[in-house]
Amino acid sequence: MKAEDAWGPRWVNCAHPLSHEFMRISSEKQSLVVLAADLPTVDGIVELIEELGDYVCALKTHVDMVEGFNMEEWRRVVDATRSKGMLLFEDRKFADIGRVAQTQMGGLYDIRSWADLVTSHSVSGPDVIDGIATAWDEVERIGGVLLLAQMSSSGNLLVEGYTESTLDIGKASPHVLGYIGNGSSVSELRELRSKVGDGRMIWTPGVNLSAEEGILGQRYGHPVEAVLAGSDAIIVGSGIHKSDDPLSAVREYASSSWGALLER
Ligand code: S5P
Numbered sequence: 001m002k003a004e005d006a007w008g009p010r011w012v013n014c015a016h017p018l019s020h021e022f023m024r025i026s027s028e029k030q031s032l033v034v035l036a037a038d039l040p041t042v043d044g045i046v047e048l049i050e051e052l053g054d055y056v057c058a059l060k061t062h063v064d065m066v067e068g069f070n071m072e073e074w075r076r077v078v079d080a081t082r083s084k085g086m087l088l089f090e091d092r093k094f095a096d097i098g099r100v101a102q103t104q105m106g107g108l109y110d111i112r113s114w115a116d117l118v119t120s121h122s123v124s125g126p127d128v129i130d131g132i133a134t135a136w137d138e139v140e141r142i143g144g145v146l147l148l149a150q151m152s153s154s155g156n157l158l159v160e161g162y163t164e165s166t167l168d169i170g171k172a173s174p175h176v177l178g179y180i181g182n183g184s185s186v187s188e189l190r191e192l193r194s195k196v197g198d199g200r201m202i203w204t205p206g207v208n209l210s211a212e213e214g215i216l217g218q219r220y221g222h223p224v225e226a227v228l229a230g231s232d233a234i235i236v237g238s239g240i241h242k243s244d245d246p247l248s249a250v251r252e253y254a255s256s257s258w259g260a261l262l263e264r
């Protein structure tokens with residue numbers, strides 16, 4: 001199916017080129033799955049990519065979880081991700097002043113050189129986004145930022161007013177591809193979508209086909225309900241990599257999320 005037919009108004013109204021790249025990949029793979037590869041070793045992540053990559057649109061990493069990190073080893077993750085035709089998404093959750101975010105995009109992990117997407121908090125104001133974008137400029141790469149407008153963790157401080165200010169910051173920046181919306185609450189997601197409109201994406205963690213509650217305050221909702229409420233990507237970690245049969249699990253997440261998009 002052609003991406004523009006599946007995505008309708010989102011295809012027409014999103015401006016960031018990587019949002020179209022994501023929509024194109026999703027239509028090819030018939031999946032809205034973003035895999036949260038929260039594993040401590042490069043070998044483990046590469047294995048996951050090779051086994052599941054055909055059903056995954058973007059690989060989400062926490063690079064600072066990897067034990068004994070070195071860039072040469074990390075290249076294996078980057079290469080495997082590219083060879084499976086996925087976007088690479090570092091969930092760094094930047095939150096500092098612009099200048100510091102810019103330098104943090106370099107440094108040991110050199111995120112600017114391999115990540116297509118990163119997350120950022122908006123708590124420090126809009127300049128954090130410019131810092132991130134400047135770092136991508138320095139290496140002549142295009143990247144996109146997902147701002148945390150909501151969170152899935154219980155007791156988080158991203159209250160309604162904060163969410164609205166975050167959307168104002170996002171609207172003002174061409175680097176903001178979209179927002180993180182809370183998958184554990186259909187009503188919060190619906191509300192978020194009505195405020196965001198069609199011009200930005202909403203990507204959603206806190207979704208699981210079976211678990212009701214995660215560990216340490218993580219909350220879950222159903223991925224199909226999240227997509228029907230307006231979410232464009234489901235970010236799934238343990239629901240897939242902790243499953244007894246990760247391949248069947250990823251297939252299930254892929255087909256149910258894609259079906260929900262078509263229904264929407
Ligand atoms: O509010 C949030 C935002 C994010 S990006 N809640 C989250 O859980 N995440 C991330 O999504 C989190 O860092 C983790 O990598 C993933 C959820 O993993 P799961 O194992 O609970 O599916």
